[in-house]
Amino acid sequence: MEQLPKWADLIVVPLVGLILAFSLSMLMVFATGHDPMDALSLMVKGALGSTYGWGYTLYYATNFIFTGLAVAVAFHASLFNIGGEGQAALGGLGVALVCLFIPWPHWTIALVAATAAAGLFGALWALIPAYLQAKRGSHIVITTIMFNFIAASLLNYVLVNKLRPKGSMDPATAKFPEPAHLPSLGDMLNAVGIPFAKGTPANVTLVVALLACVFVYYLIWRTRLGYQLRAFGESQPAAVYAGINPVKITIITMMISGALAGLMAINNVMGEAERLILGSVEGAGFIGIAVALMGRSHPLGILFAALLFGALYQGGAELGLWTSIPRELVIVIQALVILFTGALDNMVRSIVAKVLVRPKRAEA
Amino acid sequence: MTTAPAIELKGISKAFGPVQANKDISIRVMPGTIHGIIGENGAGKSTLMSILYGFYKADKGEIYISGKKVSIPDSQAAIAAGIGMVFQHFKLVENFTVLENVILGAEDGALLAPSLRKARKDLAALAAEYELNVDPDALIQDIGVGMQQRVEILKALYRQADILILDEPTGVLTPAEADQLFRILHRLKDEGKTIILITHKLREIMEATDTVSVMRRGEMTATVKTSETSPQALAELMVGRKVLLRVDKTPAQPGEKVLEVENLKVVDSKGVVRIKGVSFDVRAGEILGIAGVAGNGQSELLEVLGGMRNGTGTIRVNGQDLDLTGKFSDARSRRKRGIAHVPEDRQREGLIMDFKAWENTAFGYDDDEAYQTGLLMNNAAIREDAEGKIERFDVRPANADLEAKSFSGGNQQKLVLAREIERDPDLLLVGQPTRGVDIGAIEFIHQQIVALRDKGKAILLVSVELEEILSLSDRIAVIFDGQLMGERLPAETHEKELGLMMAGMTGEDT
Structure with a gap:
């Protein structure tokens, strides 16, 4: 396994995993006939948009x-x-x-x-x-x-x-x-x-x-x-x-x-x-x-x-409460985040490593 | 008349990140010769051979086999090109027979029987041709290391290898087995095979090869005819400066008995008796060397003394009994009794590879008062201590914040030695002090061990390198199958005698 710089390991890898998970989730929301952007903004607002x-x-x-x-x-x-x-x-x-x-x-x-x-x-x-x-x-x-x-x-x-x-x-x-x-x-x-x-x-x-x-x-x-x-x-x-x-x-x-x-x-x-x-x-x-x-x-x-x-x-x-997106799909989204940031961590890391470490080798 | 070289490398370069492992390397090896490649650890020998065997892809450069340019993207291609490799650590399935191992990966079809029949015939032919006799139906786990190595060679030959690469083949062999191996290699050479021998042992190069290439820091520094060079000259080429091959030391001044071992027995977790009643002693101001082929009980001996394993019998240090099975048989209690231990495997035991150098300085001594402030550890004090040790033991790079795994083998060993020797122990246990260590650092490590002896400390040295035992020890004991075969004085013995004892002949037989 390639050695990643610490900042990449700590920030880039989880972030990429998260983005992948959300992209896939939004694709699934889209496939069930809902607007992914609406769903995303509802989730963010519902969680962080109010003190409630x-x-x-x-x-x-x-x-x-x-x-x-x-x-x-x-x-x-x-x-x-x-x-x-x-x-x-x-x-x-x-x-x-x-x-x-x-x-x-x-x-x-x-x-x-x-x-x-x-x-x-x-x-x-x-x-x-x-x-x-x-x-x-x-x-x-x-x-x-x-x-x-x-x-x-x-x-x-x-x-x-x-x-x-x-x-x-x-x-x-x-x-x-x-x-x-x-x-x-x-x-x-x-x-x-x-x-x-x-x-x-x-x-x-x-x-x-x-x-x-x-x-x-x-x-x-x-x-x-x-x-x-x-x-x-x-x-x-x-x-x-x-x-x-x-x-x-x-x-x-x-x-x-x-x-x-x-x-x-x-x-x-x-x-x-x-x-x-x-x-x-x-x-x-x-x-x-x-x-x-x-x-x-x-x-x-x-x-x-x-x-x-x-x-x-x-x-x-919130998503389950205010949209007709089924509760099961919400669980799927949560599962995808766990999958990508937790279980598939090494997969994401090797991709990040390829992108980040390769160019340096060419310089050497 | 010009014959094409069996194998020719032109301008091979390979970098791992910023590290240039191979830099513009070119060699020509003529068919029917034995070509040695010698160099320190990390000089790039293994990288070069891995490129040749398709494990790595070179950044630049070309490979020619018998004058034809080839590309070797994987080991299948290497085998197809007629290259066979015998690795340092054998790649055999322990519970398969010799025959099954030979055909593994080269089966001709879905059913095994035809392949096995064919292999049995071929093996018999190969055995006759090259004097490579092995029982085809023996299980790998039942045959000795020397035999296992023959199986590896047979595997390569069965796949029609014309070029045989051997990576540090004698590391696990007794001198007699090594001699046998070299006889086989010469026989192969006489039959027209080409052999590349990778080693760090100068003696083997001098004995076995026709030509030799020296590698240093990724570069090929010289290729010479073996008959026209000397060990001293090769060593200088490897290190880049003059080196002392012999250890410079005065005769020992033995004092009181520091370590007394009586009838020590060790049974491992599988119930195998590893040490079968061993007795010896080590005095202050002397180095007792334990010679033996790896796996004959010397590791267990160090582990019992170092508190990593239980045993029965009596061990006294400075006249007082050690606890061998109870509450005070652990390594920490041993340290409190003035025993320091440089373990055989520094990467697995002696250091935590992911810990920084300064953290490793406290390893095993983390209960030292000087390292505490109240409930917490005094990291500043440990770091300061580490920086002093790094300076005094010339650890390079001199950076206490680097993780242990970022240091070379020699510098890792210096870290361990600094930690153990500076505790000023009464007894120092040293296992394989220079395994995987470059020649330059070997000199330094040997000097440190002798210096501790000259301070009047007792030292027990375990090494599978006979040369090291001979040059460093004041007395030599030979271990075989968990028993001591006898003691010798270095001045009154020689490698041949010790070699026979290492193979199980008692002192009287020789």
Whole structure:
């Protein structure tokens, strides 16, 4: 593979992927008899054109930041954690238990406790696959994905049989008590005089997500643990040579990864739904993979990629709401973006490399 | 009478980005000769041969085979033109038989039986003609390296190759096997085949070739008759300056025993016994060289001592037992006991290739107090340390921000050596210190190892290069099949004796 300059790898490749994805999407919109330009502008306006749109875009983005960071941390250790879905679901269980059964005097304390619970539950859910990988050699991709199903079933059981309020037909917990409600972004911004649409789901968790980005940056590039984790990810024989314990580093890395995925629950469970419902993660765990890939496993890249996917989600929803473009097509568009920016990353890169690197060779 | 050269290259140039790997290279190789190509790592030998075998396309230049201009876009075309290649790393299917490997890619039809029958006959004929005897029904995984190499040669001959290119063919062979290979090559030459031998070993060039071309930094610096040159002259052509081929060192002044190994056994993860009860010791101020063909347990020995693998038996350092299986058997604990380790494979183990040079300076020592500030690592301190090491060990380019993979083999090794030697260890483990390292850097690396010895440190050297063992060691132990075959003093032995011991004959048999 040709060596690309860093700026091209970070900016040009994702951009080209995005353009390809959108071109193909617009072609499909056109094929179904709609005006692609209209659809595109509706998507952009719907996601970014109003504070109402931003309120949703940022809410989705918050989810994706957490799951993206989770995948990225594991990536740095060469571990592919695709269990974000299940870890986030278990994080939700942790949040629900903390919010339902402990009376909190104020949301700030509740937030700290819920963050700890979400992280702990996510980390513990990642611990089992991590242990199986490190000690028994069971492949982490297989085990984490299977643990997604186990998590879903477990949550189903707990919600239906244990946490469902008496008389309710809904597999969900009761509403969290008032002191455990988080302020929304609208409330917070309005309080300081910035107009922002009320009633949108973006909430204070966004700040936690930004802090998580900073935390991951320092963890990966400035701490000994990060150093060892990256070394382990680059070369396992080298890690053994350096005296890095492969079992320990695998387990610690996966628990941090799981904790980050679990943290997503404070956004969707505590911040938005204010109760735990079935299937609350809604695929954000998987979007995290695309976000981490597109963001090059760097917190800053993940921030931007999460925003993009957040906008895509919100824009797609708007499209479904205001046009007769079928909902399925909106999902196709989202899938194309994931395909081109995530999975087909290397294909796009080799094309970019050919265009960028060839002329230089001729000069030499 | 003029015969056309078997192979002629005219003005071959090839660039990878800004790097000019081959610059205007021309050679003529006459039929029925052995032509050597010698040069340091990165001189462009392999690129040139890859062009000839169709892996790369030359930017400029022409290739003539027997006087006819040919173009070689891929390896199929190279085979059609009568070129056969024996790679340094064999391309054989381990669980196929010799026969199946020979026809692989050259089957005549959908059914295998006719091809196999034909190949069996041809193989018998080839064996008779060139004394290339191999059991056609043996599985590759069951036969030795020397035999595997013969299979590679047979593969080429089966495809009617007239020109045979061998890339560093003796890297994995014992001296005796190498001699056998050269006998085969001479036989092939006598039958009119043309052979191109790529190597960095001067001795092989002098013994085996008729003419030799020297490459340096992508250019062909000279082509001479082997009989009219000397190893010293070739070395100078390769490096571009005078080099010391012998190591300059005073007799050792051995002191106390630093390392004592008693009845060490190692079983690998597949249950194969790799080391079968080995005992030896290394004293302060001496270099013990372990000679042996790769794969006879010397790697495992270094790994146990370096804390990368478990073993049983007793190992004492400065009189105190090392933990061989428990909590303190890891590499970090070994470092704390004053053992530094320059691993055999610097690219896989010794360095993180995608880490910058300065990050690699802390590799294995990242728990050093000097590298911490509170919870974070003190990157400024590591960088400063790295810059000092780069300067003192003459690493080029002297840029701590380059990734390890951007350095040449020799400079990567200098980075590892600087990191390990400057820890001032009591015992230094060194594996293949100059594998893939250019001659200029070899001299420097050898000097550093001897200098550490002269400071009164114990050094255990493992190398498959017999010359290196002979010139660097104060004592030599030979390992074969996980056992030590005996010890010799370098002044009282020679390559032949060591070669026999490396092939499994004990000191008494020789």
